[in-house]
Amino acid sequence: MNLTIAEENYIKAIFHLQQAEGNVSTNQLAASMHTKPASVTDMLKKLTNKSLLEYEPYQGVRLGKEGKKQALSIVRKHRLWEFFLVDKLQFGWDEVHEVAEELEHISSKKLVDKLDAFLGFPKFDPHGDPIPDMNGNMVSIRQFNLIDVKQKTLVEVCSVGSQSAELLELLRHKNIVIGTQLQIVRKFDFDHSVEINIENKPTITISQQLAQALFVKLV
Amino acid sequence: MNLTIAEENYIKAIFHLQQAEGNVSTNQLAASMHTKPASVTDMLKKLTNKSLLEYEPYQGVRLGKEGKKQALSIVRKHRLWEFFLVDKLQFGWDEVHEVAEELEHISSKKLVDKLDAFLGFPKFDPHGDPIPDMNGNMVSIRQFNLIDVKQKTLVEVCSVGSQSAELLELLRHKNIVIGTQLQIVRKFDFDHSVEINIENKPTITISQQLAQALFVKLV
DNA sequence: TAAATTATTTAGATTTGTCTAAAAATAATT
DNA sequence: AATTATTTTTAGACAAATCTAAATAATTTA
The missing domain is CATH 1.10.10.10 (Winged helix-like DNA-binding domain superfamily/Winged helix DNA-binding domain)
Known part of the structure; x- marks a missing residue:
């Protein structure tokens, strides 16, 4: 089709x-x-x-059934390209939509699947919307980028942006895992870094890049 | 325009x-x-x-002048995307043309320039054709991928595919610099690795990936 | 429920990029 | 140089995606 x-x-x-x-x-x-x-x-x-x-x-x-399949394929492409633009090309998460509107129409399925692998099979795009996998499956709940959460809100980490070794190494070092509950203490405008408070541990600071890679839900 | x-x-x-x-x-x-x-x-x-x-x-x-400028912009995009597909997504160099025909029409200049930087400002695409830079300048001579050169031919290294730290490290280790003259001794079909002979040094083997990153001219 | 309002569809026109068939210009040949 | 062959352009038509204006269906309201 x-x-x-x-x-x-x-x-x-x-x-x-x-x-x-x-x-x-x-x-x-x-x-x-x-x-x-x-x-x-x-x-x-x-x-x-x-x-x-x-x-x-x-x-x-x-x-219809076929229409839904096509829609999921387009949404998958759109969100994977958005992830690529932010994660690899250092675009801001707020400036990728237009470009992804063009990229989503590139037809090669092989390209999309290889891009997916290259990005580490991310589950959420930079806006927190779930990315359908090769079979059109995706998480249905809306999650949020940690960077978008207001001060003092208590949230729980649901998933991380990708499975890249670099990200996993950093998460281990910061002691953040799926299920970790934390509160935003403060946000700094200069570099968009965020101070967070994990349960009963000392307050730590995480970078904009890391905050954007953490997807959370309200507790 | x-x-x-x-x-x-x-x-x-x-x-x-x-x-x-x-x-x-x-x-x-x-x-x-x-x-x-x-x-x-x-x-x-x-x-x-x-x-x-x-x-x-x-x-x-x-x-005309404006037409030439447009043409160079399209060619730049086409060749950068080809480089991306081979270098980052592990496409074979012989299967990227069609996909790049689509990608070359994505309009964002910011995307192209960021992609260029991400790839390490490569000077040649996977077929050995020169990639125009941001200002439309490019090398005019046709060079060849080392991988395409026939056995026994004496060639000289003109340039390398990109400026990535990983590639430069490997080149230093193999003692290959711009201007190095070498001969193809043998090519292996299984992994497309290549045995080469540099001036008066012992024969060494280089991988397909490295051979594809070396651009040479006949001596 | 009848009239008024809103939503949707039909009819006909427009633009872009293509086509076929025929006419006109250029090039080749005797 | 005149004729033939080739190349290129013109003229008119078509499909895709859009538009405006008019007609029709559905919904709301009095």
Whole structure:
């Protein structure tokens, strides 16, 4: 099933809107794509013919099985590239979205899977959204980058950004494991480093890079 | 100047055909793009209006100043991505072209320059073609990967694939510098390792990866 | 429930990049 | 130089993705 870039963008938009609500309306979709409802209707017909969607005129639309598969593949690519940009090319996590919007349309599956391996099979992108694996499976709960958590909030480490040896070495040294509970003591604007307090241990400081690699949930 | 993917592909094709001959003919271009002469004429008019080309009907075409700049930017992206695929993602050098054809159209300049730095500012792609730098400058002579040289040929090392610390360390250990002359003694099919003979020193073996990082010219 | 409002679809036009078929310009050949 | 062959351009058509304006369906409200 080969999709054009426009088709992929529709599939992706439907996927995201569907998370929040059930069926997705023509107007919602038009707003989210910055296009007109009439254009949406045309495209919905086209994608329905390709059996990617379940669509009844006037009743909104939802992804079919094949559509869901395609959507997960696009989301996987988007989030893996975002991870690459932040982790390897030193982009800020807030400046990667646009570039990833382009990269997500590169078609080679071999490329994506090799990129995944190169990055250490990360489970979350730099915004804390889960990355689908090769089979489209991903964690469903929303987690947060430690760097985004407010002062004093008590959180628990759920997972780490990647499995790279360098990261694991640093975590061992700081005594941080999955399940560790900690509180943000203070955040420094200059280098975005963060002071944290782990259970009954002395306060320590961790760098921006490390804080971005830690995914936590509220306790 | 924002170009569509189709426009970029024409600019790139003209650039490559221009290297071999002077003015590029409509038919040549049609053949190289797997399209029809009529389509080429249409596009040439369009690109001429954007002042990328110098084009007289029936007289063939050549790139103008702005066209050349665009072409170098595309070639730079293509070759940097090829280098990335081979050096970081472990693709074979013979399977990267198609993927790079897609990646070369990603527009972010920041991405390209950061990728360049991440790769160690490589001067040649995995096929031995020179990579233009940020300003469009590149070596003009065609060099060869050592791995492609026939047995017994005497060659001289012109440059190395990248400036990574790991590569430089290995080169120091093997006593290979720019200007070193050597002969291929033997090539092994199993792991594509190569036995080489440097001037009056004992024969040594180098790995496929190292041989691919060495660019040489005939002596 | 009938009218008014909102949402959605249809109809017809536009742009981009392509095509085929025919005309025009250039080049080659006798 | 005149004819033939080749190359290139023009003219008109088509598919994809979009648009505007008008028509129709669904929903809300009085």
